[in-house]
Each structure stands twice: as structure tokens, then as C-alpha cells.
Amino acid sequence: MNASQGRRSVSVCMATYRGAEFVTEQLDSILAQLGDGDEVVVVDDASPDDTVAVVRAIAERDPRVRLFPRAQNRGYVRTFEEALGRATGDVLLLADQDDVWLPGRVDAMAAALEDVDVVATNLTTLGGPDAIQGPYGQPDWSLRPSDSRHHLRNIVGVLAGNRPYYGCAMGVRRSALPGVLPFPSWLNESHDLWLGLYGNVFGCIAHLADRTVARRLHGSNQTPNKPRALPQVLRSRLMLLRCVAVLAGRRRGGARRRGEAPRS
Numbered sequence: 001m002n003a004s005q006g007r008r009s010v011s012v013c014m015a016t017y018r019g020a021e022f023v024t025e026q027l028d029s030i031l032a033q034l035g036d037g038d039e040v041v042v043v044d045d046a047s048p049d050d051t052v053a054v055v056r057a058i059a060e061r062d063p064r065v066r067l068f069p070r071a072q073n074r075g076y077v078r079t080f081e082e083a084l085g086r087a088t089g090d091v092l093l094l095a096d097q098d099d100v101w102l103p104g105r106v107d108a109m110a111a112a113l114e115d116v117d118v119v120a121t122n123l124t125t126l127g128g129p130d131a132i133q134g135p136y137g138q139p140d141w142s143l144r145p146s147d148s149r150h151h152l153r154n155i156v157g158v159l160a161g162n163r164p165y166y167g168c169a170m171g172v173r174r175s176a177l178p179g180v181l182p183f184p185s186w187l188n189e190s191h192d193l194w195l196g197l198y199g200n201v202f203g204c205i206a207h208l209a210d211r212t213v214a215r216r217l218h219g220s221n222q223t224p225n226k227p228r229a230l231p232q233v234l235r236s237r238l239m240l241l242r243c244v245a246v247l248a249g250r251r252r253g254g255a256r257r258r259g260e261a262p263r264s
Contacts, residue, residue, distance in 0.1 A: 011089030015079035019097035093171040105212035117176035118199030143207040167192030179255035201247040
């Protein structure tokens, strides 16, 4: 457990709900990459199954796992928001409950976050294709490192539904939290796009070509795999426009950027 030598402390922020079937495999893949001073913050969103019991059993034998069960269900966006707020590390990496982290993920993302506020990587699938298919039929819907500095293009891409920012493959620096949190009260989906928009509005994001996580595709995935109906698409786009406006306001208002001193 000495993987943390030479890098900043890492907090893995996981939201769980009905995750008893897969969460052990995911936590095993995460803990194998963490050091003694790192942690996994698990916020459970009032799961009706045995998720809390499964995670608690792991936490009892590995104190790096910190479990926070909720009495009431509030949805995955608020659950990830709470996990980010409870994290204590310098590097905050998001995790879904049912994926598997690939070797080298933590070190690659932590290294990228030495220089930027947000990092986004690519992903593969468990037992399926090597790449995620895009909404317009792209066989390999991937982020390109060369687009990291094309912030306006990335923002437009998010609004058009053509930027593969997946929360399970993203991370943020602690220094970015005053701009990232709180999530807007009306943000009830796409916390990952909120993070991607933050990185581009604030001009401090890196795309990594690495595939750092194997995504498990099944009927309960929170991210839809099928095209949405037009009213849903329009509502989502309007919400993302509001996100851009809020983030632009936070930037103008002096929300802390990378390297600035904390406010008192």
C-alpha cells in the first residue's frame, strides 16, 4: 500500500445505490491502487438492498473506506456532491459503484491534476467493445488530448451532446472545489457535464487518452445508453446552458482558481 509515494493524497468519491452485486469488485480494484494516506468516501443513497452491509464489511477490514449511509434517497447528483464535500484528499477521483478501475489510473490522473483543475479520461467496457459508441454512431467516442485547450469548442460540444465526459472517468483538484461546489439546486442529472463545463469555463482541464476504467453496461446504468426523446433533449440542453451561465458568474465573482490562496 505504498502506491502514494511521490504524489498527493487521493480521495475516491463514490455514490452507491442498489450496488451490492458489484461494489466489492469495484472497491477491490480501487483499493489496490491507493496508498496508506488515501481514502474512499462512499455515500450510500438509502439503498434498499445490502449495499451498506457489504461496504461496511469492507470498511471494517480496511479503514481507508469511509461509509456515510443516508436515511433518505436524494438522487445520484446530490450523493456525489456530498461525497466531494466529505473528501479530505488533495486529488478527488469520482467512481461509480459497478465499474472496475484499470491499473495505473490513480497515478495517471493524479499526475495530470498537478497542472489542471479537472481531468477527464477515456473508458472501455467490461466484456464488451474496447470503446464507447457515440450518440451519432461513432464507433470510438473518445476524448482527444489535443482538444484540452479548445475550451470554447468543448463547451459547444457539451451543449451539442458530443463530448464524452463521464463522471466515472473524471477527477478534480481540491483547489477547484470552491468553484465546483455547491452544485446548483436544479441540477438533477449530468454532474459529470457540470465538471466538464467547469474545467472549460475556467480554462483548466486535461483530456487523457488513457482508458482508465472498464464500465459495466447493464440495465441499471444511470447514464442512458439509448437516444432520448426530443423534449428530454431540449430540457437537458437548457439546463446545461444554465450551468454555463452559473459557472461564468462564479468565475467573474472570483471563485478560486488553481494556485490561489484559500479564502478565510
